[in-house]
Amino acid sequence: MDVADLSTQVVRVLDLLGVAANVLLAGILAREQRFDLVGFIVLGVASGLGGGLLRDTLLQVGTPVALTDVAYLVTAIGVALFAYLVRTSGRWWLRGVRLIDAVALGTWGAVGAQRALDAGLHxxxxxxLGTLTAVGGGMIRDLLVRRTPIVFGGNTLYAxxxxxxxxxxxxxxxxTPQGWAGATTLVAAAVGAALCLLAYRQGWRLPEA
Amino acid sequence: MDVADLSTQVVRVLDLLGVAANVLLAGILAREQRFDLVGFIVLGVASGLGGGLLRDTLLQVGTPVALTDVAYLVTAIGVALFAYLVRTSGRWWLRGVRLIDAVALGTWGAVGAQRALDAGLHxxxxxxLGTLTAVGGGMIRDLLVRRTPIVFGGNTLYAxxxxxxxxxxxxxxxxTPQGWAGATTLVAAAVGAALCLLAYRQGWRLPEA
Amino acid sequence: MDVADLSTQVVRVLDLLGVAANVLLAGILAREQRFDLVGFIVLGVASGLGGGLLRDTLLQVGTPVALTDVAYLVTAIGVALFAYLVRTSGRWWLRGVRLIDAVALGTWGAVGAQRALDAGLHxxxxxxLGTLTAVGGGMIRDLLVRRTPIVFGGNTLYAxxxxxxxxxxxxxxxxTPQGWAGATTLVAAAVGAALCLLAYRQGWRLPEA
Structure with a gap:
């Protein structure tokens, strides 16, 4: 396996980790709202896969990856089942989920932009589309549980x-030359994740209107 | 007309009946919220055709059936007009709509899964996608009138x-061998509808988290 | 440049003006809700481009125009930035935005229907699809800020x-013969806009259910 393949594999793992983190965050909401198992799965799938589904549906370059690569649904449904069965809590647990979520924001932003460039977009x-990939799932989740989407403000840097x-x-x-897309995505994801964690620690926000 | 054609026709009729039932259910909500005729039509079309539109848009195998087979829109708009003009009520009426809605849930779940398999999905x-076909229209409807989508819980078995x-x-x-898709869909729809009616009668629910 | 090209260009300018007007209207809401800059851009893009994105995604005839013709995003993001920075108000200002919005409703209805016919639809x-193009962005906007979509009633003729x-x-x-699509669209847009302005001035509403 050469470097290009390796970085593509690493990106896929980060992508799936992001799905898992978002399904866990959705599970916390689902528990608050006393959803049943189907509710956990629907909200989890919408949160974890919604951004990628939006991206691929808008790009119109074939059936979305989340439907053709079955690892995405297995991850989302598996983690939703876990979130339904196991009542997780505690500061360290939430901190870990937030860390993975930050990595997911960076990864999804990077992967989304890369896919759009691959499809020939400006x-x-x-x-x-990169931004929408990253925040789309959370927007759908917030709509479904009738919260004002957090993307609109009132929290530290996110979108x-x-x-x-x-x-x-x-x-x-x-x-960079052709074939470096995987490595490029990793660097970009790291930049996004670092900014997200730094903003969280420092309390950085955008000014309100 | 051979058996395959016949069962395909029966499935289409059930599919359209499901559209009608869901537009009627949307009309009840539209009346509660004092919508005008456009509101009845928009909410009815979203409820009746939303699930199929979501399915076909995600599959990306061409313009959605609800837009290419004009019977779907004619049914949805016609029934919305009826729901606007005629104030329906009464126990037997609602019971009839619920019965058709149960058949619709089964039919849409079966049709959606069949279409996804036909498109080569796992x-x-x-x-x-079968489940989304069946519950998608209701989710969009509930979002539009700002209710928590009933798919999340608090009612008898549904999704x-x-x-x-x-x-x-x-x-x-x-x-089963190739070419039996129509018959298969009918059997599956019957199983889904029977489960839905049984759950309704017996009050079966999934446990909340 | 012949008449066909000219009318196509005029339609594109009206289309972009409609984007601008809708992003400005979204900006008023975003300010009320104290969104940050990202919130202004997300709500503005969803309002201004949402209808066209819905139309093109449902038609499935390639990546949506709003993503391939970069003028759309430049307009939407630029006007959102303006709406964030400049606190606009006053009767004449709002009247101007409303005028452009009426033109946009007509233009979008006409453009959407034309595109659907071009794609071979009934x-x-x-x-x-014409109607959805015109009201889709506003519906998404209202969902995102958790208002009952104005398309459902309670205001003068709109959809x-x-x-x-x-x-x-x-x-x-x-x-009309082939090649007149641009001129046809202009006439239709004018009819729609005139009806919208007349309804607004006269207070015409559809009766509630």
Whole structure:
């Protein structure tokens, strides 16, 4: 396995970890709202796979990855089942989920932008689709449980981290030779995740209107 | 007309009956919220055709059936107009609509899974898409009138019946020869509908978290 | 540049003006809800481009125009930035935005129906898609800020104007020779916009159920 294959595999694992983290976060909401098992699965699948489904549906380059690569659904449904059965709590647990969620925001922003560039899109829609990949699942989740989507404000940098990761992908895509897409995605994901964690620790927010 | 054609026709009729039942259920909500005629039509179309539109949009195998087979829109708009003009009520009326809705849940779960298999999907996403076909319209309806979607819990078995119908399709698809898809769909729809009616009568629910 | 090209260009300009007007209207809501800059952009993009994205995603004839013609995103993001930075108010300002919004309703209804006919759809789904193009962005906006979508009633003729524009396109499409699509769209958009402004001035509403 060469470097390109290896980085592609690492990106896929990060992508699936992001699914797991988002399904766990959805599980916390589902428990608060006293959903049944189907509710856990529906909310979990919408949270964990919604962003990628939105991205692939908008790109219109074939059936979404989340439906053709069965690992995505297995992860989402498996973790939703776990969240339903096991009442998890505690500061360290939440901290771990948040850490993975930050990595997911960066990864999804980067992966989304890369896929859009691969489909021949201009860099500006590519950054939009990267951001939408990262925040779309959470927006659908918040709509379904009737919360104002957290993407609109009132919390530390969130969509911004995904936008940053997507922007790094767009930049590096111009500066690096073909075949480096996997490595580029990893670097961009790391930048996005680091920004997200830093913003969380420092309490960085965008100013309200 | 041979058996395969006949069962395909029966499935289409059940599918359209499901549209009608869901538009009627949406009309009850639209009347409660004092919508105007456009509101009846928008909510009715979203309820009756939303699940199939979601399924076909996610599958990405061409323009959704609900837009290419004009019978779907004619049914949805016609029934919405009827629901706007005629103030229906009474126990027997609601009971009839519920019966058709149960048949619709089973039919849509089965049809959705069949279409996903036809598009070459793995059985797990096929079951997901079957379920989404059946509950998607109701989820969109509940979002539009700002109710917590009933799919999340607090009622008798609902998505579960569609999932059961979808699972029967997946199972029978492996056990029966090609060309039996129509008959398979009918059997699966009957299983889903029966489970739904039984659950309603017996008050079966999934346990809350 | 001949007449066909000219009318196509005029339609594109009206389309982009509609995006701008809808992003401004979204900005008013975003300010009320104290969103941050990302919130302004997300709500603005969803309002201004949502209808066209829905239309193109449902039609499934390739990546949506709003993602391939970068002028759409530039307009949406630029106007969202303006709405975030500049606190606009005043009767004349709102009146101007409303005027453009009426033109947008007509234009979007007409453009959406034309695109659906071009994709080979029946006239009934074409009218539906025209209407959805015009009201879809506003529906998504209202969902995201948790208001009951205004399309359901309680205001002067709104979706109806887009439906009228779409119906004019469908009619003229049968009566005029090929190549007149641009001019047809302009006439239809004018009819829709005029109806919308007249309804607003006269307080015309559809009766509630």
């Amino acid at each position: 860099w500006l829609p590519a950054i939009l 911004t981290c995904a936008t940053a990761a997507a922007a790094v992908v767009v930049l590096l895509d111009r500066l | 059985w797990l996403p096929a079951i997901l 579960t019946c569609a999932t059961a119908a979808a699972a029967v399709v997946v199972l029978l698809d492996r056990l | 006239w009934l789904p074409a009218i539906l 109806t104007c887009a439906t009228a524009a779409a119906a004019v396109v469908v009619l003229l499409d049968r009566l």
